[in-house]
Amino acid sequence: MAVRRLTDVEIESVLRRAPLVRVAFVADVPYVLTFGFALLDGCLVGISGEGRKTDFARLDARVGFQVDTSLDDGIYAWESVRGEGRITFSAPRDDVLDATRAKFLTPPEWFLRERMADLADGSALTFSIQPTVLHGIREGGAGE
Numbered sequence: 001m002a003v004r005r006l007t008d009v010e011i012e013s014v015l016r017r018a019p020l021v022r023v024a025f026v027a028d029v030p031y032v033l034t035f036g037f038a039l040l041d042g043c044l045v046g047i048s049g050e051g052r053k054t055d056f057a058r059l060d061a062r063v064g065f066q067v068d069t070s071l072d073d074g075i076y077a078w079e080s081v082r083g084e085g086r087i088t089f090s091a092p093r094d095d096v097l098d099a100t101r102a103k104f105l106t107p108p109e110w111f112l113r114e115r116m117a118d119l120a121d122g123s124a125l126t127f128s129i130q131p132t133v134l135h136g137i138r139e140g141g142a143g144e
Contacts, residue, residue, distance in 0.1 A: 020067070023087065044065065047092070066080065080137050084133040
């Protein structure tokens with residue numbers, strides 16, 4: 001089967017199911033990071049902290065991003081969503097924390113300890129990527 005474009009509904013489904021997003025920052029050097037994320041009001045949101053990413057975002061909030069899922073056949077059947085948008089970092093927002101908790105349910109104890117400590121000492125941030133462009137494609141899969 002040839003690669004086919006995803007509908008808006010299928011793109012949203014991929015964004016709801018996929019646990020990770022790769023984000024490319026506009027910077028003076030190539031810079032790509034992977035974040036765990038949830039979908040909230042059309043934005044990709046999650047928890048992070050200060051670092052090069054926040055420095056780059058302050059200079060230029062534009063980002064490219066890519067999310068993918070493997071269907072039953074691994075590399076032979078997959079869905080991919082890529083896009084462009086703007087990223088912002090802020091003090092922890094309850095709606096973002098709630099959305100990530102709902103998506104990832106119960107994290108491992110070590111992760112929970114680290115994130116709770118980050119929240120307690122004020123080093124945790126939440127991020128939000130507001131997409132301006134979204135494209136999705138699919139290759140193969142059951143029944144294709």
